[in-house]
Every structure is written in C-alpha cells, then in structure tokens.
Amino acid sequence: MTGRELPRAALAIRGTVEGFYGPPWSPAQRLAHLEFSARVGLDTYVYAPKGDAHHRLRWREPYPAAELAQLRELATAARRLGVRFVYAISPGLDMGFAGEADHRALAGKAGQLAGAGVEQFALFFDDVPAELTRPEDVARWPGAGGAGAAHGVACTRFVTGFLAARGLRRSLLVCPTDYAGTRETPYRREFARTAPPDALIAWTGRDVVVGSVTRDEIDRAAAAYRRRLVLWDNFPVNDFAPRRLFLGPLTGRTPDVGGSALVGVLANPMPLAVPSRIPLVSVADWAADPAGYDPARSAARALPLVAGAGADDLAPLVRVSSSWPPSAVPDAQLARTADAALAGDPGARAALSARLAELARGCRAATRPADLIAPLRPWLAAGAAMADAGLAAARLLTGTSRDPGAARAALAAAEEHWADVLRPVVPPFVREVLRRCAG
Numbered sequence: 001m002t003g004r005e006l007p008r009a010a011l012a013i014r015g016t017v018e019g020f021y022g023p024p025w026s027p028a029q030r031l032a033h034l035e036f037s038a039r040v041g042l043d044t045y046v047y048a049p050k051g052d053a054h055h056r057l058r059w060r061e062p063y064p065a066a067e068l069a070q071l072r073e074l075a076t077a078a079r080r081l082g083v084r085f086v087y088a089i090s091p092g093l094d095m096g097f098a099g100e101a102d103h104r105a106l107a108g109k110a111g112q113l114a115g116a117g118v119e120q121f122a123l124f125f126d127d128v129p130a131e132l133t134r135p136e137d138v139a140r141w142p143g144a145g146g147a148g149a150a151h152g153v154a155c156t157r158f159v160t161g162f163l164a165a166r167g168l169r170r171s172l173l174v175c176p177t178d179y180a181g182t183r184e185t186p187y188r189r190e191f192a193r194t195a196p197p198d199a200l201i202a203w204t205g206r207d208v209v210v211g212s213v214t215r216d217e218i219d220r221a222a223a224a225y226r227r228r229l230v231l232w233d234n235f236p237v238n239d240f241a242p243r244r245l246f247l248g249p250l251t252g253r254t255p256d257v258g259g260s261a262l263v264g265v266l267a268n269p270m271p272l273a274v275p276s277r278i279p280l281v282s283v284a285d286w287a288a289d290p291a292g293y294d295p296a297r298s299a300a301r302a303l304p305l306v307a308g309a310g311a312d313d314l315a316p317l318v319r320v321s322s323s324w325p326p327s328a329v330p331d332a333q334l335a336r337t338a339d340a341a342l343a344g345d346p347g348a349r350a351a352l353s354a355r356l357a358e359l360a361r362g363c364r365a366a367t368r369p370a371d372l373i374a375p376l377r378p379w380l381a382a383g384a385a386m387a388d389a390g391l392a393a394a395r396l397l398t399g400t401s402r403d404p405g406a407a408r409a410a411l412a413a414a415e416e417h418w419a420d421v422l423r424p425v426v427p428p429f430v431r432e433v434l435r436r437c438a439g
Helices: 027-040 065-081 101-115 135-140 146-166 186-194 215-225 273-288 295-320 332-342 346-365 370-398 404-415 426-438
Strands: 013-018 044-047 084-089 120-124 173-175 200-203 228-233 262-267
Touching: 013 027, 013 084, 013 273, 027 044, 027 065, 027 273, 044 065, 044 262, 065 084, 065 101, 084 101, 084 173, 101 146, 120 146, 135 146, 146 186, 186 215, 200 215, 200 262, 215 228, 262 273, 273 295, 273 370, 295 346, 295 370, 332 346, 332 370, 332 426, 346 370, 370 404, 370 426, 404 426
Parallel strands: 013 044, 013 262, 044 084, 084 120, 120 173, 173 200, 200 228, 228 262
Antiparallel strands: none
C-alpha cells in the first residue's frame, strides 16, 4: 500500500515490535528492516528485544558508547525513512515502585536514549511477576490488582516527569503484565485507575498467540482496559516453536475495526529477520485496509517482493510453511491429498507425488537471494529430505517401487533434521504405507 493514499479505515499504527525471546537482531538487520518497513507501508518499529540486557535485565544501566551509537544510527535512519522508532524499557522484573530511586533511574535511562535521538518511548511490563514482591510496594498497593496500580503509577510518573518535561507529547505505549484476554481483572481495573488516560495498551488478543481476532474481542478488551488498544500480534514469531517456520499470510483478523478502540498493530516477527519479511507484507496489507484485505492476494505479492528472482524456487517451501495458527495442520490441502492417496484415489496419488517432487526440486534449487536463503538452509534441507521420504512411500503405494527399505531409510534421514517441515503430514503417511507393505 505504500505510495498510495490509505483507506480511511487504515490503522494509525502499522508496524513491528522486536519483542521475541532468543538472539536479537543485529544492528545491520534492524537497519535493513527499517528500509523494508518503509517500502511496504509499515510505519512503526518498537525496539524491545528480550535478549538486550539493557532493555530488560539491566534496564537501569546506561548503554556503553558503542551500543548507544548503534541506537543513534537506528533512530536517525528511522527519521529519514519516515518510520516511527519507539524504544521500550522493560523495568518490571525488579523495579521498586514505592520509592524514588527507580523512578529516577527510569528517567535517567530514558534521558540517555533521548540524547541519542530517541523521541518515542514505551514501558513494557510483560512476562514479569503478576504480583508485587517488595514489602514497601505491597504496603503501598495492597490486595488484588496492586501490581496494576503500581505499573499505572510508574507510567503516569514517566509521562509527567520525563516525557512532558521534554515536550514529548505522543501517547505512551504500555504493555501491561495482564496483556492477553478480554475480561476485566483486578490488575486491569487498578491499572486503569492510575495510568495515563491516553496510554495505548499493547494487547495480544484473547490469548498470547491467536488464530483470530474479532470485533467483539476488541470491544470487550478495550472496555476492560478503558484505553485504546494496539494489537501486539504474536505473528509470525516462532520463539515458542523455533523448529518451525510461519511464512504464510496473516489470517483471521477482523475486517471490522472502523470506530473501534483498536488504533494499531505491532507484529512480533521471528528471530529470522529476512524470512520474517514474507509474512510481514501481509501485516502491512491488513493494517492499511482491514476491510479490503485478502490473504491470498497479499501472499501472492509478498514472495516476489521479498525473494525477487528466487521466488519460484522458494514457493514450495513457503506453501508448506504457511499454516496459522501454530496448532493448525501444516499444509492442510497436502494432508487431505495424502489421506485421499491412502484411500486409493489415483488422482490424489498423482497430485501428492507432484507436490512432493516440486518441494524436493525447489528446496534444492533455491540459492537466491543470499540473505534470505542463508537463514532458511535448515528448512530447505529438511524439506527436501521430507519430500524424498514421501516420494519413496508414494512409489510403493503406486507400485512403481517394491523396496520398502528405501522408504524406511528416507524417513529416518528426514527425521534426523532439526528443522520441522511437514512432520505431522509426511511421516504418518510413510508409516502407513510401510505398515501396508509389511502386512
């Protein structure tokens, strides 16, 4: 959608949050991500890598000069490209809320970053203790929801004591500890009482990782937080299942956001920076026009845009890695074809062999672009091996081979791979064919 006037229903915030667990992106990957974001219409990047100790574990400590220079370069590049650069501080693991020291430390840390050119900030309290642990904090905010009250106070003090004093007027983005679900809770009630009225709440949907987001869920969550929402979409992140890839388009997100409290989306990408671009194109497309979004059309433009001349070779791997949510069967169409092949359908047997041959060929032929292929190599190798195993079993099924040992060996080789490509689909198919051969 970039380069064109956006529909009136476009979300005001359309971006990504580097919020995954595991090794963070490199400075070069972040700069390249900003270039990509500007190209596809993602207008916001939130810096929040769990693997950066200065963001989370050692949040009080100032950045060393070299790392601060990298953040300065990132902020400068974002301004040049028209992308909002938001630095998130995550103090919730050990912040003392009742005293003054840690509020000063928070302002001091933000001050260092502001001196490096950071103009927008967020406060994140995700994945921290749900209850206050320091005696002085518990005494100040006793009872259920005390953590919500303390977190809200910290946000308000940060806005009035730091942001406003520097003339930084944009609404503060906050990820609360209670970031998933739609019901009112003591945490949310107390947070709403003490937090800045214009705070934007990062919310993941009815659960942490979701297959769908409905208008009703948005409305109920907004009522529970009593604030506007930004969908922290844990798509296409794979830190909870690092052996898998999620390369398909965004699905299941409501087209009905007009007039709602949802003002933005921040997609949480995979640690694999360049492969994440394939699904992130669809996030940009949905955010730009929720009512007109078509996942299939978005997917069709995404792969050529990211892979260029290498798109055709990569297409088979992307196709078998496109299911969402994570609980969905990988490539449900291929799974149905395998079942039909086992049931004796000759057309299905031919189609299955063709699909697996295409996967094997594509995985072995893919060589470009280099920055996309390099991180995908484990899955390309696994995909080729899994396709070989399926083809060996298909030949047994059609009678063009009478060597079950070859299929057994191919399956063993495929399952030695760390990367997960079609494991719920091909191995059961191969084992059923081998069982029939043994019978």
